[in-house]
Amino acid sequence: MKRYLPVIYLIIITIQLLLLSSCQKLDKLDDLSATDVDAEYAIPLFSTDFKMGEILENFDENSSVFFDENGSAILRYQGDFTSSGSRDIFDVLSVVNNIPIPLMDTVSALPFVAPNGVMLDYAILKTGGFRYVFSSEHEEPITVSVSIPSMTKNGEIFSHTLGTTAYSGTIPVAGGLLSPLDLSGYTLDIPQDSIYVEFSAFRENSGFADTLAGFAVIFNDVTASFIQGYLGNQVFEFDRDTIEIDFFENWTEGTLRFEDPTINFMVDNSFGFPVRSSINVLDIISVNDRIFPLSSPFIANGIDFAYPQPDEVGCVKQTFFSFDNENSNLVELLSAVPKAVDYDIDGLTNPDGNTAIRGFMTDSSLLSVQVEVVLPVFGAVSNYNVFDTIKIDRFDFDVDFEQYGAINYAEFKLYSESDIPLDIDLQLLFADQNEQVIDSLFTDLTPIVKAAEVNSEGNTIAPTIHTVLSRVTEGRFERIREEARFLFLRVRFATPEDGMRSVRVTADQGAKIGMGVKVGVIK
Amino acid sequence: MKYTTVIIFSLFCLLSVSAQDELSLHFLPDNITTSRTNPAMLPEKNMVAGLPNIGFNLYHSSGNFNDIFVENENGGLDLNFGKWISQLSETNQLNINLEAETIRFFMRRGKFGLNINHEMRFQSFFEYPDTYVKLVGEGNAQYIGQQVNIGPDIQQNAFHAIGVGLSYEWNDKMVLAVRPKILFGIGNASTIRKKATISTAEAYYQTTVSTDYQLNSTGIVNYNNEGFDFNFESLDRGFSSNTGFSLDFGVQLKPIEKLAINISIVDAFAKINWKKNARIYESKTTNTFDGVNIDFSKILQGDSLNFSNAADTINFDNLFDFTARDASYSTELPSRVYFSAAFQLTDRFSLHGLFYNERFRDQNRQAYSLGVQAQLHKIFNIGLNYAYRFDEATNVGLNTTFRFGPLQLFAATDNIIHAFQPLEADNVNGRIGLNLIF
Numbered sequence: 008m009k010r011y012l013p014v015i016y017l018i019i020i021t022i023q024l025l026l027l028s029s030c031q032k033l034d035k036l037d038d039l040s041a042t043d044v045d046a047e048y049a050i051p052l053f054s055t056d057f058k059m060g061e062i063l064e065n066f067d068e069n070s071s072v073f074f075d076e077n078g079s080a081i082l083r084y085q086g087d088f089t090s091s092g093s094r095d096i097f098d099v100l101s102v103v104n105n106i107p108i109p110l111m112d113t114v115s116a117l118p119f120v121a122p123n124g125v126m127l128d129y130a131i132l133k134t135g136g137f138r139y140v141f142s143s144e145h146e147e148p149i150t151v152s153v154s155i156p157s158m159t160k161n162g163e164i165f166s167h168t169l170g171t172t173a174y175s176g177t178i179p180v181a182g183g184l185l186s187p188l189d190l191s192g193y194t195l196d197i198p199q200d201s202i203y204v205e206f207s208a209f210r211e212n213s214g215f216a217d218t219l220a221g222f223a224v225i226f227n228d229v230t231a232s233f234i235q236g237y238l239g240n241q242v243f244e245f246d247r248d249t250i251e252i253d254f255f256e257n258w259t260e261g262t263l264r265f266e267d268p269t270i271n272f273m274v275d276n277s278f279g280f281p282v283r284s285s286i287n288v289l290d291i292i293s294v295n296d297r298i299f300p301l302s303s304p305f306i307a308n309g310i311d312f313a314y315p316q317p318d319e320v321g322c323v324k325q326t327f328f329s330f331d332n333e334n335s336n337l338v339e340l341l342s343a344v345p346k347a348v349d350y351d352i353d354g355l356t357n358p359d360g361n362t363a364i365r366g367f368m369t370d371s372s373l374l375s376v377q378v379e380v381v382l383p384v385f386g387a388v389s390n391y392n393v394f395d396t397i398k399i400d401r402f403d404f405d406v407d408f409e410q411y412g413a414i415n416y417a418e419f420k421l422y423s424e425s426d427i428p429l430d431i432d433l434q435l436l437f438a439d440q441n442e443q444v445i446d447s448l449f450t451d452l453t454p455i456v457k458a459a460e461v462n463s464e465g466n467t468i469a470p471t472i473h474t475v476l477s478r479v480t481e482g483r484f485e486r487i488r489e490e491a492r493f494l495f496l497r498v499r500f501a502t503p504e505d506g507m508r509s510v511r512v513t514a515d516q517g518a519k520i521g522m523g524v525k526v527g528v529i530k
Numbered sequence: 531m532k533y534t535t536v537i538i539f540s541l542f543c544l545l546s547v548s549a550q551d552e553l554s555l556h557f558l559p560d561n562i563t564t565s566r567t568n569p570a571m572l573p574e575k576n577m578v579a580g581l582p583n584i585g586f587n588l589y590h591s592s593g594n595f596n597d598i599f600v601e602n603e604n605g606g607l608d609l610n611f612g613k614w615i616s617q618l619s620e621t622n623q624l625n626i627n628l629e630a631e632t633i634r635f636f637m638r639r640g641k642f643g644l645n646i647n648h649e650m651r652f653q654s655f656f657e658y659p660d661t662y663v664k665l666v667g668e669g670n671a672q673y674i675g676q677q678v679n680i681g682p683d684i685q686q687n688a689f690h691a692i693g694v695g696l697s698y699e700w701n702d703k704m705v706l707a708v709r710p711k712i713l714f715g716i717g718n719a720s721t722i723r724k725k726a727t728i729s730t731a732e733a734y735y736q737t738t739v740s741t742d743y744q745l746n747s748t749g750i751v752n753y754n755n756e757g758f759d760f761n762f763e764s765l766d767r768g769f770s771s772n773t774g775f776s777l778d779f780g781v782q783l784k785p786i787e788k789l790a791i792n793i794s795i796v797d798a799f800a801k802i803n804w805k806k807n808a809r810i811y812e813s814k815t816t817n818t819f820d821g822v823n824i825d826f827s828k829i830l831q832g833d834s835l836n837f838s839n840a841a842d843t844i845n846f847d848n849l850f851d852f853t854a855r856d857a858s859y860s861t862e863l864p865s866r867v868y869f870s871a872a873f874q875l876t877d878r879f880s881l882h883g884l885f886y887n888e889r890f891r892d893q894n895r896q897a898y899s900l901g902v903q904a905q906l907h908k909i910f911n912i913g914l915n916y917a918y919r920f921d922e923a924t925n926v927g928l929n930t931t932f933r934f935g936p937l938q939l940f941a942a943t944d945n946i947i948h949a950f951q952p953l954e955a956d957n958v959n960g961r962i963g964l965n966l967i968f
Contacts, residue, residue, distance in 0.1 A: 042600065043612030046669035049735035051821035422734040474733075521821060523735030525671050 044530040052419075054521035059427060060514030063384070078513035080384040084348075086250045090375035091243035091354065099125045100229050103202070107140070109223040116201035117224075124239035128365055129196045132158075133232035136187025137165075139206070142179040142221040147212035151182065151219070156203045160193045170211075179220050187227055197236075235317070235367040238280055243354035243374050247288065250348040250380055258294050258344050261391035261499070266509050267332065267383050268341050270301070270348060274312045274326040275375045279319070280366025282374060283309040283358040288351035289330075293343040303335035309358065312374070317367060329381075341382070348380050385465060388429075389506020390499060396442075397494040417484040418525040419448060419477045423456040425518035426470035428510035431456035432499040437491040444495065446487050448477050456518060458503045458510075465510040484526075552585070553899040554927035554942040555961050556792075556870060557882045557913050561931065561940055562636045562965055565645055567868045568794035569695045569707035570780035572643055573636060575967045580634025580647065583940075583963020587627040588952055589920065592660075593617040595953035611667030618660035626654040631963070645695030645709060650716075653863070655685040655890065665728070670737075674730045681726030681743060685891070687863060688716040689802060690769060695778065705782040713863075715772030715802040719747040720861050726813075726850070736820050741813040741850055746859045748772070748807045774802030776863065788874040800863035810857045813850045864890035878905045882915065895920050899944075901927065909933040917944050922957055938965040 063072040063080050073081045099121035108117055121127060143149050154166035171182045195202065208219045255263075270289070276282060286306045291299040305328070313324035332338040354374055357364065423431075432452040436444045449455075453475055460469040479487070502510045556567045562578040564571045593614055602608045634647035661678045670678075695709030725742040780794035870884040879902060886897040901915025909932055917925040928949075929942035941962040948955030 040602065040606060040608050041611060041667075042602065042608035043610045044667055045612070046667060047671035048669040049671040049674055049730050051735045051737060051819060053821040053824050054734065054736075055824040420734055424733075521734035521736070523733075523821065525735070528669070 042530055044528055046528045047525055048528065049523060049525045051521060051523045054519065056517070056519045058515060058517035059384075059512050063512075063514075074514045075383075078515055080512045080514055082254060082382040082384060084250045084252050084380040084382075086248045086348075086350065086378040087246070088375060088377050089245040089248065090373050091245060092371075092373055099123070099127065100130060100231055100234075103226045104229055105225065105227050107223045107225050109221065110204055110206060113207055113218065114203070114205045116199075116203050119197050119200050119202050121200075121239075123241060124360075125236065126200065126239075126362065127197045127234055127236035129194055129235055130231035131233040132190050132193050132195055133230045133370060135190030135193070135229035136227040137167075137190055138184050138187045138225045138227070139167075140181070140183030140185075140221075140223050140225075141206070141208075141219045142181050143171075143174075143208065144178050144220045145180070145208070145210050145213075145217060146174060146176075146178060147210055148174055149180075149217075149219075150209040150211060151206065152209070153204065153206040153222075153224070156205065157196045157198075157201075158190065158193045159196075165190070165193055187225075190226075190229065195231075230370070232370045233320070233367065235279075236365055237362040238356060238366050238368065240358070240360065241356040242285070243282065243356070245352050245354070245376055247349070247351040248378070249292075250350075250378065252345050252347055252380060252382075254382075255294055255344050255346060259392040259394055261389060261501075262506060263342055263344050263386065263388050263391060264509070265338060265341050265382055265386040267385060268337055269329040269331045269381045270335075270337060271330075271379045271381060272310060272326070272328045272352075273377045273379065274310075274328075275323050275373065276312045276314050276326065277321070277323045278356070278366070278368050278372045278374055279315050279317060280356055280364060280368070281314060281358060281361075282312045282354045282356050284312065285309060285353040285355050286350070287353065288349055290349045291337075291340040291343065291345050292347040292349055294346045295343075296346075297343065298349075299340040299343060301330060301335055301337060301340060303330055305330070305334060309355070311358075312354065314366070317365075320367060320369065323373075345380075348378070350378055352376055352378070384512035385509060387502045387506050387509040389501045391501065391506075393496075393498045393500070395496045395498070397496060399492060399494055413529055414481045414484060414526055415529050416481060416527040417479050418527075419479070420474060420523045420525070421455050421477075421520070422472075422474045422522070423518060423520045424470060424472050425456050425520075426459040426467045427456070427512065427516045427518055428459045428461045428465070428467050428502060428508075429456070429512075430454060430458045430501045430503070432501075434497040436495040437487050438493040438495055439490045440492040442493055445490055446479070446483050448479075449475075452497065452499050453477075456520070458501075459516070461503060461508065461510050465508065467510075467513075467516055552942075552959075552961065553884055553886060553897060553917050553919070553944045554901070554913065554915055554929045555585075556868060556884055556899075557872070557901050557903055557915060558929050558931060558940055558942060559880075559903055559905070559911055561938065562634055562645070563631075563940065563961070563963055565636070565695070565707075565709075565780075566631075567796060567866075568780035568782065568792045568870075569645060569709040569778045570697060570705040570782040570794065571792055572638070572645070572697055572705065572707075573967065576638040577968040578634075578636040579966040579968070580631065580636075581964035581966060582633070583631045583961060583965075585627070585629040585631075585959070585961035586952075587625065587959040588955070588957070589623065589625040589959075590956045591624075591920075592619060592622040592956070594948075594956040597956075611663070615660070615664055615667050618663060620660055622658050622660060624654075624656040624658075626652070627959075628652040629961075634965075641699040643695075643697035643699075643707070645693070645697065645707070647693050647695075649691050649693075650688075651691060652688045653686065655683070655864075657683040670728070670730050673728075674735065675732045677727045677729040677740075679726070680728050681721075681724040681741075683721050683724045684719055684745065685721070685861070686717070686719045687802065687861060688718070689772075689774070690714040690716065691776070693778070703784045707778075707780045707782075709778035709780075711776045711778065711797075713774035713776060713800070713802050714769040715748070715774060715804055715806075716770065717748050718772075718802070718804050718808075718861055719745065721745050722859075734821070736818055738816065738818040739850065740816040743813045743850070745811045746804070746861070747809055747811065748804050770806050772802060772804045772806050772808075774800065774860075774863075776800030790872045792868065792870045792872075794868045796866045796868070797863055798865050800865060801860055802863070803858065803860045805858040808856065808858050809854055810859065811852045811854050813852045815851045817851060862891075864888055872903075879903065882913075899925075899927070903929075913942075915944075919944060919957060925957065933967075936966050936968060938967055939963075940965070 071083045150170040152168045158165040174180050206222050210217050289301045310328045312326045315322040433455045434452045435448040437446045438444050457471040457473040459467040462468050552567050558564050562573045598614045599607045600610050629651045631649040636645045659679045691711045693709045693711040697707035699705050722744040723742050727740045729738045776797045778796045783791040867887040872882045874880045882901045884899040888895045897919040899915050899917035903913040905911045911931040913929040915927040919925050925945045927944040928946040932939040943949040943960035945958045948958045949960050952958045
């Protein structure tokens with residue numbers, strides 16, 4: 008047996024030697040790379056899916072987006088709410104305050120002449136005080152009575168009686184009511200601009216009425232909660248305001264036409280007399296900082312605001328007036344691409360000076376005005392250019408194609424599926440961290456979204472699909488991946504037929520845009 | 531003694547090198563190891579002890595190792611996608627079998643024979659679609675607009691088998707044998723459902739992965755946050771509670787003196803129940819990767835573009851979205867049928883023919899072999915055979931037996947051309963071992 012063992016050993020050793028190279032190769036499997044690769048990988052890079060409703064709602068800070076019953080988008084920019092109260096007009100009553108008014112006779116008509124042509128019929132006093140002083144030549148006690156027939160409350164005339172025992176052997180005797188009587192709640196009739204006051208003195212010892220040597224009345228703090236009459240030509244002054252429209256802030260060039268834009272005045276009025284607008288300024292300021300005054304007959308002639316009738320005290324009447332393409336050159340001005348609307352408005356009372364109109368006001372009467380710019384997204388645009396810069400993080404898709412080989416090209420594919428009736432062209436430049444352009448995806452403006460088909464009314468009837476390819480070499484691809492930190496976008500919008508066709512943008516119109524890349528790898 | 535130690539050590543080293551349909555082995559004369567293919571094929575001696583023998587089988591339907599892996603200038607290996615892809619079929623298989631029989635003992639008393647053995651077996655069946663490779667080597671751009679199958683089918687089993695065979699010589703014309711085997715599972719990884727497709731849309735190459743996939747594993751394959759990972763160290767286990775059963779049955783007929791007909795089925799009803807460390811990974815989902823989703827309205831408001839999230843979402847493991855749970859399961863093992871005939875031409879030469887069928891997962895694979903055995907010397911027997919195996923016609927097998935006193939050294943392969951260069955072969959097997967004959 009033993010003599011055969013070397014032979015067996017040699018056989019096995021031979022087998023092992025033959026297999027040795029195989030063993031060594033297998034050990035190298037742990038450090039494997041690839042070769043003879045000629046591959047093309049296609050991966051999606053990004054996608055976005057949006058509806059115009061979402062876009063418009065987030066587009067600028069100042070606007071509100073509304074959608075009508077058809078879903079059509081409407082941009083609404085509102086100015087500040089501005090108002091004017093009744094305080095100025097009520098000041099007319101102050102002419103009687105704190106002035107001693109001597110009465111020359113026991114029955115006197117105190118003249119009441121309000122400023123600014125105001126002619127009051129009556130006023131319901133909210134506050135007020137009444138005092139009187141007198142002097143007596145009578146050498147005996149007297150009792151003084153005073154009444155104001157023009158002033159009644161609950162059907163009773165205002166009156167007051169004051170007895171005095173102040174005579175002490177010397178005349179004249181001075182007396183009076185120094186603490187004011189409360190006039191609140193009294194109705195003060197002012198016929199023929201006069202306030203009638205009567206007084207009398209009763210000689211207590213003699214037992215008969217007599218006159219006084221002097222008598223004067225003093226009103227103080229007279230205010231009204233309601234007045235009626237002809238309230239003259241007053242001016243309600245409102246603050247000047249500017250409505251910012253930042254929808255077009257990135258606009259650079261192109262034409263724009265809105266079909267039905269309006270500038271709306273919304274007026275609430277609880278003054279019971281005519282008020283007419285006095286528009287001092289109503290200008291459209293374009294994105295080029297040019298100023299275009301709005302032209303309309305209603306600017307010169309004014310807008311009459313509705314007002315409550317005498318039997319509508321406390322009611323608020325609303326006036327809604329629109330400057331539109333029928334009564335102004337608004338459409339023309341907005342084609343200059345607006346960035347703001349500047350306005351300054353006042354209100355004129357009784358603009359026609361008709362004294363036959365006896366108006367009223369209360370202490371809570373208010374005239375308020377709000378202006379809004381309404382831009383229905385219905386119109387046409389051509390060559391409308393927008394520039395924007397988007398900061399990007401590194402194009403790090405973490406797909407390490409280099410493990411398979413060397414990248415020799417990358418072909419980007421931009422896909423769009425849109426039912427928005429807008430052609431969108433894009434020029435996309437890559438810039439480094441110093442905002443220096445290093446490459447481009449589309450050197451020139453390149454159509455990336457084709458406008459959806461629309462009918463004669465500008466409504467979308469069929470979506471469109473569009474794709475565009477752009478191939479870059481390996482070197483360019485790597486540089487973009489490594490260095491690009493900014494995207495410079497130039498986007499050009501146009502409605503169909505080179506901007507001649509007006510279209511309507513609705514909330515449910517949207518687009519899906521995606522970009523993928525084919526990467527060629529060779530090793 | 532020195533040589534004996536070296537020989538045994540070297541035999542075990544071979545195990546680490548490579549992986550038998552056992553066609554050529556089947557023709558070995560007077561060798562207890564042939565009872566692996568038919569328990570009724572028994573040695574002439576009444577007592578035989580089988581020392582360790584090792585068999586391997588490597589089959590790859592689409593190229594050999596050296597075709598696919600080439601040395602690069604740095605001394606490392608490159609995966610040659612071009613050559614690999616050029617040899618791919620729509621469906622491709624990589625099968626590796628390693629079998630180490632530690633001991634076998636045969637004893638005959640009268641008409642009865644007792645045949646006991648222990649072996650360790652590792653079976654690996656990996657079936658993959660060509661697109662599984664082409665997607666990487668050629669890219670997915672060629673499949674834009676198509677749904678591509680990428681679901682591999684994995685069946686890996688490692689187990690101990692202890693067989694106790696009993697044979698009965700009915701008369702001098704017929705031997706019947708049966709060998710039940712108890713199996714102790716070491717490790718398993720197996721796919722139950724294997725639907726996994728990937729499609730790339732035409733629009734902007736959106737990638738959609740659709741799965742109905744189930745992988746059962748006892749640790750050979752683990753899944754974690756980074757995806758699947760093989761852990762072959764888990765096979766370093768002894769006997770476990772993962773038990774199973776299989777049955778070998780054989781019959782040898784000798785209708786005439788010079789003709790022997792052998793019929794057998796090996797590993798019938800083979801099944802292992804996996805309980806220890808058994809986990810089930812499932813994925814039934816459809817996920818689409820659209821690229822980085824950008825909120826366009828926020829970009830309009832000045833947000834920056836950020837693509838960094840793309841990394842996670844494009845990871846295939848994330849797209850598969852596997853869930854894992856602990857659960858026991860069972861697997862079936864391949865069964866084999868041998869039908870052969872041997873005709874003794876002269877004292878020295880005999881002719882053989884064999885039909886072989888392997889059945890696994892409702893699939894059958896056949897092989898056919900014709901051979902001649904020559905007893906060239908009293909200590910030396912050699913056989914040459916030709917086989918048509920698994921749709922391949924270039925298989926020239928060789929077997930040989932040396933007899934040194936009680937020591938019987940044998941080797942057999944179905945493809946001698948590549949037996950010593952397994953990395954040059956896409957279909958190679960072999961077995962080598964020692965027996966002691968008393």
